[in-house]
Amino acid sequence: MRENGPVTSATRQPETPAAALPPRLIATDLDGTLLRDDKSVSERTVAALAAAEEAGIEVFFVTGRPARWMDVVSDHVHGHGLAICGNGAAVVDLHGGPGAHRFVKVRELARENALDAVRLLREAAPGTVFAVEQTYGFYQEPAYPKLHMEIPDTLAPAEQLLAPDAPGAGEPVLKILALHHELDPDAFLTVARRAVGDRATITRSSPSALLEISGPGVSKASTLELCCAERGISPEEVVAFGDMPNDVEMLTWAGTSYAMGNAHPAVIAAASGRTVANNEDGVAVVIEKILAERL
Numbered sequence: 001m002r003e004n005g006p007v008t009s010a011t012r013q014p015e016t017p018a019a020a021l022p023p024r025l026i027a028t029d030l031d032g033t034l035l036r037d038d039k040s041v042s043e044r045t046v047a048a049l050a051a052a053e054e055a056g057i058e059v060f061f062v063t064g065r066p067a068r069w070m071d072v073v074s075d076h077v078h079g080h081g082l083a084i085c086g087n088g089a090a091v092v093d094l095h096g097g098p099g100a101h102r103f104v105k106v107r108e109l110a111r112e113n114a115l116d117a118v119r120l121l122r123e124a125a126p127g128t129v130f131a132v133e134q135t136y137g138f139y140q141e142p143a144y145p146k147l148h149m150e151i152p153d154t155l156a157p158a159e160q161l162l163a164p165d166a167p168g169a170g171e172p173v174l175k176i177l178a179l180h181h182e183l184d185p186d187a188f189l190t191v192a193r194r195a196v197g198d199r200a201t202i203t204r205s206s207p208s209a210l211l212e213i214s215g216p217g218v219s220k221a222s223t224l225e226l227c228c229a230e231r232g233i234s235p236e237e238v239v240a241f242g243d244m245p246n247d248v249e250m251l252t253w254a255g256t257s258y259a260m261g262n263a264h265p266a267v268i269a270a271a272s273g274r275t276v277a278n279n280e281d282g283v284a285v286v287i288e289k290i291l292a293e294r295l
Contacts, residue, residue, distance in 0.1 A: 023057055023290060024237040027084075027224055027250060028283050030063040030073065031205065032243035033260050036279050039072055048284035051291055060084060060227065062220045064205045064212055064246050066133055066174070067092040067101045086133065087203060087246050088223035089174035089214050103135055107223060108172035109200060109215040111162045116199045117213050118158045121178055124195035125188060130158035131177040137168040144179060178211040185209045189245065203246040212246065221249035239290065241275070241283050242267055258286055 028034045036042060049059050061073055061083040067090060070083055074094045081095035082104065091105035114132070121128045131140035131152070139161045140152045154167045158176070163169070180188050188209040192202045201214045228238060236255035242248075243260040248270045251257035259268040261277035268274065275282035 021236045023239045024233050025058045026052055027060045027062045027240040029242040029247050030061055032278050033241050034283050042281050044281045045284040048287040052287050055291055062224055070094055084223050086174040087212055087214055088218045088220045106172050107215055107218045113199045114162050114173055114176050117196045120195045121192055124191050125180055128178050128180050132161045133174045134168050134171040175212050175214045180209040183209045205244040205246040219249045221253040224250055
């Protein structure tokens, strides 16, 4: 990830936009935002999340992570217990704890669209390798890197993984992952969006050239908007936090939004304010200020 210049010290207040209405919901990304670089949730952040919920402000974790990677925060869900996973592809009830989550809402990527995206990316960026993320399964091509957190259910070309008779064919596809070993991450994102067009939503959250491809119109923002509408919460009553391009739409939609001190330049441009870096508990810093102003 590129360095973005000096950031505000944790001992100073964040750059705070004026909220139009008192916040009713906090929406926060996880990696690079709520979580420290070691993937921990600091004691300060745990206390701030609990205090927000106690004050009547709902907290939604809104992440690109799949549901099975949510154990890092499952002990810190309060009230509704819901999280938005897979960049908006799923709303998950985490109350059951790791391995016992329940899908409340699924916004799948049609296999026809996924196959189109694979074909068009192979043409536009030769050397791209793919993986397929489903509600409960993970499948990848042999050349896709083996992740320490994953044991793929099947190794095969993406075209086979997305075929009507593929393993897990009865399961919704949440997103496909596209990795290129040589292209610049932002350049790869631009090429992919141009090639695939409106057949899918393409974004990224990794510092490497790894793209996340979801159904048309599916994003953190659009699913958060659905969840807020169900609760009668307007964008002006939402405070959002993020650090990477997959957060841009959410930060633009929310009435008040913060880019982390470690954020990608596109995120800084999209947010209405800026807080300190994730390793300095930037989310907690803002929540503490919000709650102090309510006294």
